[in-house]
Amino acid sequence: LLSLMQGIEDRFGRVRAARNASRVLDLDLLAYHDQVISAPPALLVPHPRLAERAFVVLPLMDIAPDWVHPVSGKSVGELAKDLPGDQAIQVMDNPSDC
Numbered sequence: 257l258l259s260l261m262q263g264i265e266d267r268f269g270r271v272r273a274a275r276n277a278s279r280v281l282d283l284d285l286l287a288y289h290d291q292v293i294s295a296p297p298a299l300l301v302p303h304p305r306l307a308e309r310a311f312v313v314l315p316l317m318d319i320a321p322d323w324v325h326p327v328s329g330k331s332v333g334e335l336a337k338d339l340p341g342d343q344a345i346q347v348m349d350n351p352s353d354c
Contacts, residue, residue, distance in 0.1 A: 290326045310343035
């Protein structure tokens with residue numbers, strides 16, 4: 257799955273120059289059911305910073321409200337409550353307005 261995702265990024269022109277550098281497309285494997293996969297540095301599932309990112313946790317509440325983080329044991333709702341206060345997301349009424 258990781259290889260497939262990286263192939264998609266490559267087809268869109270992704271260049272892996274430096275960590276956290278600006279990129280055309282970034283696909284992350286955030287979670288895979290309740291599995292914990294540790295194959296650093298290429299693959300860590302769940303994503304090690306998943307719980308720190310509002311743009312991940314808040315939409316996750318909509319698509320998988322019953323999901324529980326397999327390492328921390330926290331529900332998506334608990335993860336949302338624990339998000340840093342300086343994070344927010346903006347819901348787009350019409351994605352074509354981007």
